[in-house]
Structure formats: C-alpha cells, structure tokens
Amino acid sequence: MMFSSAKGHKVVDISSAETVGTVSGFLLEPSTHSIVALRVKKTKTGEVIRWRDITAFGSEAVTVPRAGVVTDIDAELEALGDKARELVKKRVLTSTGDELGTVKDVDFDPATGALTAFLLDSAPDVAADRLIGVGSYAVVVRAEPHGS
Incomplete structure (x- = not known):
C-alpha cells in the first residue's frame, strides 16, 4: 500500500x-x-x-x-x-553521496508496517531495506555495489 x-x-x-x-x-x-x-x-x-x-x-x-x-x-x-524525518518530497542520497532523485511515495506492507520501496521522481524505485537514515536534508540509502 x-x-x-x-x-x-x-x-x-x-x-x-x-x-x-x-x-x-x-x-x-x-x-x-x-x-x-x-x-x-x-x-x-x-x-x-x-x-x-x-x-x-x-x-x-x-x-x-x-x-x-x-x-x-x-x-x-x-x-x-x-517533520524533518518525513520521506515524501525529500531528496535521496546514497551513502557514497550520489543523488538518486526525490521521494514521490512510499510503499509499505499493510499487514506488518514494513517499508518495502521508495518511489522516486526520476529514477527506479529504491528498496526500503537500503534505508540508513532520514534527516532534514535527505533520505540516505546504502549505495549499491558497482555492477548491480
């Protein structure tokens, strides 16, 4: 959902x-x-x-x-x-400092409350298990290894 x-x-x-x-x-x-x-x-x-x-x-x-x-x-x-910890409309940065886009929406499992994905405005969805932190400046996610 x-x-x-x-x-x-x-x-x-x-x-x-x-x-x-x-x-x-x-x-x-x-x-x-x-x-x-x-x-x-x-x-x-x-x-x-x-x-x-x-x-x-x-x-x-x-x-x-x-x-x-x-x-x-x-x-x-x-x-x-x-409010600084809200995800929607926040930029997404990788742990290596690359910007992936801005969060448009968040998908979650309504049975468990587990976040499943971040839908971005200009990039493929990002799996929520890559989430490291949320702050006033950005959502930070683990960088994918090269070749992924």
Missing part, C-alpha cells in the same frame, strides 16, 4: 463501530525500515496510534480494538514524528 493512498483512511474502533480519527501521517524507525506509529487527526483521545495497537490496516479503513489506543505522543515517538 502507498502512503498517498493510506493517508485519509478512517480509523475505526471495532468495539463501537465508531470513527475515532483519520490517518494523517506515519512515524518511521529507519533502523527497522518500518512504521512504528500512525499520526491521526480529528480525535478526542490523542494524535498517534502505535503500530502494535492496530487490529488491521485494510483497503478502506484502519481498525483498532478501542478508541483508547489513540494517545498523545510520548517522548519516544516525538523524536520520530519530527
């Missing part, structure tokens, strides 16, 4: 069948190449849902066991939620 199509998904509490928010962003852990939490808007209880608290991420909605899993952001997630 792409970030662009996942944003805007309703978050539904399966115990009450009520909408408790809308997906507005993703908090990532570069070292594990995965989504650790969703940022949500239009909620009474908080602004994030940890990935482990999601029941399912479907094609139309994200389901959660109860509204209470939507919480305020804590110190651990605060560092991951910094």
